[in-house]
Amino acid sequence: ENKPADSDAIEVPCGEKAKVINTIMSSYGLPDIEKMVSKLNSSGSKIKELEKRLKDSALTSHAEPIKAEMSQGSEQVNGKTVKKRACDVFNMPEKDFNFNIECWEWDAPNRNVPEIDPDYIFRPEELRAFLFAVQTNQRAMFWGDTGTGKTTLIEQGCARMNYMFSRINFEGEIGRFDLIGRDTLISDGENTVSKFIDGALPQAMALPMVLCCDEIDFVTPSVAYVMQAPLEGKPLVITEDGNRIVKPHPMFRIFGTGNTQGQGDEKSMYAGARPQSMAFLNRFTVWKKVDYLNADQRKVLLKKKCPTLNNKYVSMITQYVTEHLKAFEQGNVLQPITPRDMLSLGKAIATFTIMDSSEENAVTNAFKSSVLDRATTQDFAVLNGIVARVRS
Numbered sequence: 084e085n086k087p088a089d090s091d092a093i094e095v096p097c098g099e100k101a102k103v104i105n106t107i108m109s110s111y112g113l114p115d116i117e118k119m120v121s122k123l124n125s126s127g128s129k130i131k132e133l134e135k136r137l138k139d140s141a142l143t144s145h146a147e148p149i150k151a152e153m154s155q156g157s158e159q160v161n162g163k164t165v166k167k168r169a170c171d172v173f174n175m176p177e178k179d180f181n182f183n184i185e186c187w188e189w190d191a192p193n194r195n196v197p198e199i200d201p202d203y204i205f206r207p208e209e210l211r212a213f214l215f216a217v218q219t220n221q222r223a224m225f226w227g228d229t230g231t232g233k234t235t236l237i238e239q240g241c242a243r244m245n246y247m248f249s250r251i252n253f254e255g256e257i258g259r260f261d262l263i264g265r266d267t268l269i270s271d272g273e274n275t276v277s278k279f280i281d282g283a284l285p286q287a288m289a290l291p292m293v294l295c296c297d298e299i300d301f302v303t304p305s306v307a308y309v310m311q312a313p314l315e316g317k318p319l320v321i322t323e324d325g326n327r328i329v330k331p332h333p334m335f336r337i338f339g340t341g342n343t344q345g346q347g348d349e350k351s352m353y354a355g356a357r358p359q360s361m362a363f364l365n366r367f368t369v370w371k372k373v374d375y376l377n378a379d380q381r382k383v384l385l386k387k388k389c390p391t392l393n394n395k396y397v398s399m400i401t402q403y404v405t406e407h408l409k410a411f412e413q414g415n416v417l418q419p420i421t422p423r424d425m426l427s428l429g430k431a432i433a434t435f436t437i438m439d440s441s442e443e444n445a446v447t448n449a450f451k452s453s454v455l456d457r458a459t460t461q462d463f464a465v466l467n468g469i470v471a472r473v474r475s
Contacts, residue, residue: 101116200235209225210236263319296310343356375422418459
């Protein structure tokens with residue numbers, strides 16, 4: 084009965100040991116050992132609780148819930164932030180993610196919240212970087228080769244947290260007016276009038292939304308300049324609309340993704356990626372390289388997405404992707420293989436082995452349709468060799 088429930092608490096002496104100690108304590112005018120140990124254990128529990136509150140407060144932006152109202156056509160959707168344990172939200176180990184994060188609750192379905200992919204694999208390092216950026220309002224840049232899952236990480240993070248998500252793709256010739264907005268002629272029933280219509284940036288800034296600037300290393304200098312104030316967490320001034328000021332919502336967040344670090348394409352693989360101004364890049368306060376899934380993670384994903392694929396083919400595809408990625412990283416082939424490509428190959432093998440009585444032909448055609456027939460002549464020679472090796 085004297086053993087404390089808390090493993091870090093001090094055990095209270097009992098019996099003759101307690102009598103001896105209390106006699107000595109009494110001679111010095113000190114209270115009984117039972118009272119002193121009780122106070123120490125009580126203080127230890129309070130310290131732990133205060134440490135927990137301090138840790139949680141460091142990762143949550145506001146003490147009180149933030150509320151939001153927005154219209155979806157004729158419907159009004161209301162929401163508020165709630166604190167939840169990260170380990171519960173993302174189904175991650177409690178020992179690594181035992182802290183509070185701010186999530187959203189909506190009183191009706193919010194069409195701007197992405198759908199959850201239950202098979203998505205979160206990796207601890209990338210997830211911590213995402214949560215740090217969202218919870219402390221940092222501007223984060225996730226970069227890495229094509230198909231590593233940079234944008235999907237942000238999207239699925241928002242899905243689990245019920246956070247609104249919007250994506251702007253900078254791969255095309257997106258310009259200032261696409262971001263800021265422009266005057267548009269509209270009819271009010273009797274007359275044609277000019278009205279300023281907000282672009283993607285002010286629309287997102289006005290909401291509790293995560294804005295993903297996809298392939299931002301393709302951005303032109305004029306557009307990069309427009310982004311500078313929002314990337315500092317400051318209001319946006321729209322000179323085209325009479326210097327109207329758009330203040331960011333307290334829960335508005337910006338992420339960037341790119342195939343490069345914004346300093347040019349060192350691999351000569353991503354045509355259009357531009358070296359960016361250091362002043363622009365410096366406004367991103369969190370940087371994280373996102374790599375491809377490792378072999379164990381690829382195997383888990385294959386089994387989840389292609390449940391009819393037998394273990395022999397799961398192992399074969401996993402080995403093929405490992406060797407393909409190695410050839411890609413060493414510059415022996417220019418064609419990467421993404422998780423999307425891997426799943427396409429898995430589904431092709433699962434289907435073709437049903438459609439074709441010849442198992443050998445089925446696997447050959449699956450590799451050709453998913454990987455080999457889109458390879459250049461040089462890549463084909465390397466990749467076909469890998470296919471032959473993993474099938475032997």
